[in-house]
Amino acid sequence: MNSPLANADFAPTHASRARVLVADDDPGSCRFLCDGLDSMGAQAEACMDGATALQRARTEPFDLLLLDCRMPGAGALQVLTALREDALACSMDSIAVATTAELEPRDRQSLLDAGFSEILLKPCGLAELRRVLALVQPDRHDACVLDDQAALTTTGDATTMRALRLLLREELALLLQELEALSRDHAGFSERLHRLRSSCGFCGATALSTQTVLLQQQLLQRGATPAALARFRKALLATLQALDS
Known part of the structure; x- marks a missing residue:
């Protein structure tokens, strides 16, 4: 039986640039997150609703998923749950971060239990965004x-x-x-x-x-x-x- 490490790709999906899917129905938040990630050397792709985010994550390999908790069609929790259950999805095992403007303590634990690695509170600054990006490309931020x-x-x-x-x-x-x-x-x-x-x-x-x-x-x-x-x-x-x- 092959080792779990045997076929692992030890570089970000797209050469040295991490690919990030940003799903947020607020145009301002989406623009800030994408521009900030691009300025840090990542390759960000934006989508405005949960259904599109799920479709893109199923068909494309992303290193990082930024999913807004409240989006038309499906929020972050619904998107990630469906993705984790799809063994054929290209981004099934990608690191996922939930983004939200408000967060109750019980909601935070529910998101972490569902498989989110972090919760990013909005509005955020570049320092918080850099910390999230470091989850997938630490070598670009010494x-x-x-x-x-x-x-x-x-x-x-x-x-x-x-x-x-x-x-x-x-x-x-x-x-x-x-x-x-x-x-x-x-x-x-x-x-x-x-x-x-x-x-x-x-x-x-x-x-x-x-x-x-x-x-x-x-x-x-x-x-x-x-x-x-x-x-x-x-x-x-x-x-x-x-x-x-």
């Missing part, structure tokens, strides 16, 4: 790979930060070697990711920390897919490169 200020705040001084990052470097090099075997051991992999989250937090490895959490969620829900493993491996390699620079 500050999102290693956050020195976050690491210094946690560790207290540069000497401790550097020592912990050396340990993280060793941990990631070993994890990279064992990744294929771990991908077949859900329980062992989940435990390994749990420990990795702590190391990432101490070292300010924000992009890898995000992908670690997302992969943990998927392991618990339905098992890791090749797309999720590819995103995790991509963040791991980007973090190793940043640690070596």
